[in-house]
Amino acid sequence: MAEILVLVDHADGAVRKPTLELLTLARRLGEPSAVFLGKGAEGATETLGKYGAQKVYVVDAPEVDDYLVAPAVDALTQIAGSSEPGAILVASSAEGREIAARVAVRLESGLITDAVDIEAGADGPVTEQSVFAATYQVKAHVTKGTPIITVKPNAATPEESPATPAVEAVTVDFTALATGTRVVSRAPREKSDRPELTEADIVVSGGRGVNGAENFHVIESVADALGAAVGASRAAVDAGWYPHSHQVGQTGTQVSPQLYIAVGISGAIQHRAGMQTSKTIVAINKDEDAPIFDLVDYGVVGDLFKVMPQLEAEINKRK
Amino acid sequence: MKIVVCVKYVPDATGDRGFNDDGTTDRESVDSLLSELDEYAIEQALKIVESGVEAEITYLTVGPDDAKDALRKALAMGGDNAIHVNDDDIAGTDALGTSLILAKAIERAGFDLVICGMASTDASMGVVPAMLAERLGVPQVTYLDEVTVEGTTVKGGGTVKGRREGDVATELIEAALPAVVSVTDRTGEARYPSFKGIMAAKKKNVEALDLDDLGIESDQVGLSAAWSIVDTATKRPPRAKGEVVEDEGEGGVQLAGFLAAKKFI
Incomplete structure (x- = not known):
């Protein structure tokens, strides 16, 4: 079976959930090998093995932490050069897509971004993508070189398949390009007890109707009662009511949770593109003609400041 | 110095977009326009010049005849001239091929700084800026919410700095010029073309180039040269509209009842 390279997405060795999803998908295509860049591999190896990594390539070099994207491209292309993988899977984050893009150019290989599913096919992996604001489902495959695929969060449910991975330290011969873009500083975003937006099973988002930063606690309280992540529409973010890192939409984060609750959000195409693939959609809006109601499984036309506190109380009562 | 801004002419995102039988984007049935996300790139190029950096701004697009409209709109916002790469053999080109054409055109024009939007509003892969950096062999300073250029001289040189919302952290990044930059929709509203700007744009030079001019063989681009293919494109059935109740x-409580029935509570 061919090796399938999975680029590990981690924060100081803590493996992030999308990587476990990639390992799960990789097992459909061949034998997963994790590529770990940076510090903290010792702590990550056990987790990677638990989800089926047969091998872990470790590149622990300062270039990886101090420079943007290009060092990862050098590392991945070098490892791909010696392991001749059947495919390379990368999480669809901004950085993941950029790494994949450059590896594709360097390996002269086809690239597919933002896959929501992958199956093995006769001519290599067949991907499924959701495009044009999620109005089309597209199946595609790579026809040249090593298929390089970026995969959206929540594309698969992580499944354990315990293995004891062989760990191989790799010394990368970095190119002159690797040290082109220096990361001068890195300020980690404030840690919250809430789940991450892209990984959450439930997302509660507020929009223009929330009418002020001081009112967002209404959204947060219901999110906390449900164990959900908090999102915001572009209008709410542009107004400065909630941080950009929480923006759901075409130019923010695209989410696909089990349940999406849109509160005071009209449902402009910009927003729909970021949440339309959610399994169940619920909306609360005072305007009964708001386009968001065309998408919902359940909707409440009413004042969110009355409906949300009542919803929160009722959730807590039923728990 | 020389700034090249890459712009794309895309089907209107508010239209009913779809696919042709060969799996390429249908560019006929929906009106096209300058990609909204590229307006932020144009705005930042103009701001850099307004901040006192002496630079010539050239817009570059790859696309059919109508794509000239995108260049005219950009020129109406400001800037100096434009390059339109147009060739029948380009239709169906993927991001890898597009980045090749753009890179060749940028090299031909000469550059200190290339500025792109963060993604197109049609395919929205967001990968072309990174591919351009790879092909041009220069640093990428991408997904910036804020961008500044410092220390440039008539002979070139200088530094580009920016703030990027990374996956887990806010990063300050910098690189020596020449470099490729991409900017997000957080960089600030793009200006509207003024009447004067629209009139002035008509006199600005738009250079037309084809693949021959760029030394690209026709079999390097187009649908047949794409390194991935669409097998099927299926329109999703519209979501069945569920129950909508009036809050009385x-x-x-009713909503909680629905969530409980769906086992979310």
């Missing part, structure tokens, strides 16, 4: 004092 029990809306929150």
Whole structure:
């Protein structure tokens, strides 16, 4: 079976959930090998093995932490050069897509971004993508070189398949390009007890109707009662009511949770593109003609400041 | 110095977009326009010049005859001239091929700084800026919410700095010029073309180039040269509209009932 390279997405060795999803998908295509860049591999190896990594390539070099994207491209292309993988899977984050893009150019290989599913096919992996604001489902495959695929969060449910991975330290011969873009500083975003937006099973988002930063606690309280992540529409973010890192939409984060609750959000195409693939959609809006109601499984036309506190109380009562 | 801004002419995102039988984007049935996300790139190029950096701004697009409209709109916002790469053999080109054409055109024009939007509003892969950096062999300073250029001289040189919302952290990044930059929609509203700007744009030079001019063989681009292919494109059935109730004092309780029935509570 061919090796399938999975680029590990981690924060100081803590493996992030999308990587476990990639390992799960990789097992459909061949034998997963994790590529770990940076510090903290010792702590990550056990987790990677638990989800089926047969091998872990470790590149622990300062270039990886101090420079943007290009060092990862050098590392991945070098490892791909010696392991001749059947495919390379990368999480669809901004950085993941950029790494994949450059590896594709360097390996002269086809690239597919933002896959929501992958199956093995006769001519290599067949991907499924959701495009044009999620109005089309597209199946595609790579026809040249090593298929390089970026995969959206929540594309698969992580499944354990315990293995004891062989760990191989790799010394990368970095190119002159690797040290082109220096990361001068890195300020980690404030840690919250809430789940991450892209990984959450439930997302509660507020929009223009929330009418002020001081009112967002209404959204947060219901999110906390449900164990959900908090999102915001572009209008709410542009107004400065909630941080950009929480923006759901075409130019923010695209989410696909089990349940999406849109509160005071009209449902402009910009927003729909970021949440339309959610399994169940619920909306609360005072305007009964708001386009968001065309998408919902359940909707409440009413004042969110009355409906949300009542919803929160009722959730807590039923728990 | 020389700034090249890459712009794309895309089907209107508010239209009913779809696919042709060969799996390429249908560019006929929906009106096209300058990609909204590229307006932020144009705005930042103009701001850099307004901040006192002496630079010539050239817009570059790859696309059919109508794509000239995108260049005219960009020129109406400001800037100096434009390059339109147009060739029948380009239709169906993927991001890898597009980045090749752009890179060749940028090299031909000469550059200190290339500025792109963060993604197109049609395919929205967001990968072309990174591919350009790879092909041009220069640093990428991408997904910036804020961008500044410092220390440039008539002979070139200088530094580009920016703030990027990374996956887990806010990063300050910098690189020596020449470099490729991409900017997000957080960089600030793009200006509207003024009447004067629209009139002035008509006199600005738009250079037309084809693949021959760029030394690209026709078999390097186009649908047949794409390194991935669409097998099927299926329109999703519209979501069946569920129950919508009017809140008459029990809306929150009713909604909780729905969530409980779906096992979310």
